Amino acid sequence: MNRRFDPSGPLRGSLRAPGDKSMSHRAALFGAMCDEPVRVTGYLEAADTYSTLNAVRACGALVEEGADRGTLTIRGAGLRAAAEAHIDVGNAGTLMRLAPGWLAGQPGGEWSFDGDASIRRRPVDRVAIPLRQMGAWIETTDDRFAPFTVHGMPLRGIEYELPVASAQIKSCVLMAGLLASGTTTVIESEPSRDHTERLLARAGVRITRDGDRIELTQHDELELGDIHVPGDPSSAAFHIAAAILVKGSRIVITDMSANWTRTGFVRIAERMGAVVIGDLEKPNPGTIARDEPVCEVDVASGPLKGTTVEPHEVPLAIDELPLVALLGCFAEGETVVTGAQELRVKESDRIATVVDGLRGLGAHIEATEDGFVVTGNGGLRGGTLEAHGDHRLAMLGAVAGLASRDGVEVVGMDAAAVSYPGFESDLASLLKPT
Ligand SMILES: O=C(O)C1=C[C@@H](OP(=O)(O)O)[C@@H](O)[C@H](O)C1
Numbered sequence: 001m002n003r004r005f006d007p008s009g010p011l012r013g014s015l016r017a018p019g020d021k022s023m024s025h026r027a028a029l030f031g032a033m034c035d036e037p038v039r040v041t042g043y044l045e046a047a048d049t050y051s052t053l054n055a056v057r058a059c060g061a062l063v064e065e066g067a068d069r070g071t072l073t074i075r076g077a078g079l080r081a082a083a084e085a086h087i088d089v090g091n092a093g094t095l096m097r098l099a100p101g102w103l104a105g106q107p108g109g110e111w112s113f114d115g116d117a118s119i120r121r122r123p124v125d126r127v128a129i130p131l132r133q134m135g136a137w138i139e140t141t142d143d144r145f146a147p148f149t150v151h152g153m154p155l156r157g158i159e160y161e162l163p164v165a166s167a168q169i170k171s172c173v174l175m176a177g178l179l180a181s182g183t184t185t186v187i188e189s190e191p192s193r194d195h196t197e198r199l200l201a202r203a204g205v206r207i208t209r210d211g212d213r214i215e216l217t218q219h220d221e222l223e224l225g226d227i228h229v230p231g232d233p234s235s236a237a238f239h240i241a242a243a244i245l246v247k248g249s250r251i252v253i254t255d256m257s258a259n260w261t262r263t264g265f266v267r268i269a270e271r272m273g274a275v276v277i278g279d280l281e282k283p284n285p286g287t288i289a290r291d292e293p294v295c296e297v298d299v300a301s302g303p304l305k306g307t308t309v310e311p312h313e314v315p316l317a318i319d320e321l322p323l324v325a326l327l328g329c330f331a332e333g334e335t336v337v338t339g340a341q342e343l344r345v346k347e348s349d350r351i352a353t354v355v356d357g358l359r360g361l362g363a364h365i366e367a368t369e370d371g372f373v374v375t376g377n378g379g380l381r382g383g384t385l386e387a388h389g390d391h392r393l394a395m396l397g398a399v400a401g402l403a404s405r406d407g408v409e410v411v412g413m414d415a416a417a418v419s420y421p422g423f424e425s426d427l428a429s430l431l432k433p434t
């Protein structure tokens, strides 16, 4: 499906972005690991998180969708009692990397995993390696890809230093640690999103953080009660970027996650000169919070200057880096992103697709091995941008179109439904004269 996004007038008004995708995946998985019912509000209704609901149903959980949007009751399968199943993860890397952590420690069970063409290109050895060290039996395709099979085995705790700053690997090892004998320790050299740690702490697990070491011990039963999923800062970031770039804009995003590990994009944009006002969480090293903070952010358009994004900032803004490249096109001077080689193994190779996509619209942008360098040249001309089946690319093209001189035709706009099916109508609501 192709869609055209013409240069627009100012964005005005307020909206709540859809439920956070990372937290929704976790609400479904951890809900399914509980014995008592878990009521979820704000759940993301999108392709990726429907895949997770189907996965937990296949593993024996009962999921009842309430009358209000995003409201669910999950009646779990229990921590050790998942039914054997084939799990179709669709396009969802998070589901593919987290679910094996729950299942690998359930002896006697067998779970097969597969997904779409994009998922078959994304590595799973990153979770299979630590799980095997814990005693798991996992058969992968070509040693590192889906389709793959998890055979449940008794596990033992390990100390694992993450080779890449990835919340998915961290979460998988911690989830496996719940069923493993002894202590499981994950060492992360750079902080990444911490929703798993927060949920585990809330569920009564003895989990601690000491500097970059996160430790937990085997656990019998998770108890979660109610979970509210706030709006997704990664989805909100598209509207925030549009409001920063289109002159005269002023928007408010309500009920957005203020979690420090998720708001790196706002901090980068502010450093570039953007005005984004909100009560964002401050870093809190050494402790694991139980709750997920929520905020309202108020965004106005304004001039930008280039910046350098350092490797330690990358995990805190990983899915928003395509938008940093877009802001860079409108900024004075150079915008450089370093230490972001992980972008190459997302839904598309996001270094290649962002660089080719924006260059086709008139950007001065060069790919590097681990990021890109953009030289601002007064904005973008416009043209055609191919989404390559990647939801973030499709939405990037839309925002680029509004801020461009001649408009942008996005090829494959339907990809947005992976994380944000209502994206076009939400954007349109901000473009109505108020
Ligand atoms: O844990 C998560 O929910 C996610 C972690 C990130 O991936 P990595 O852990 O591979 O960096 C991110 O890109 C993805 O959209 C969601």
Ligand SMILES: C=C(OP(=O)(O)O)C(=O)O
Binding pocket: 021, 091, 092, 093, 094, 095, 319, 346, 347, 392, 419
């Ligand atoms: C990389 C992403 O998600 P996942 O890894 O879950 O497919 C994303 O949403 O940008």
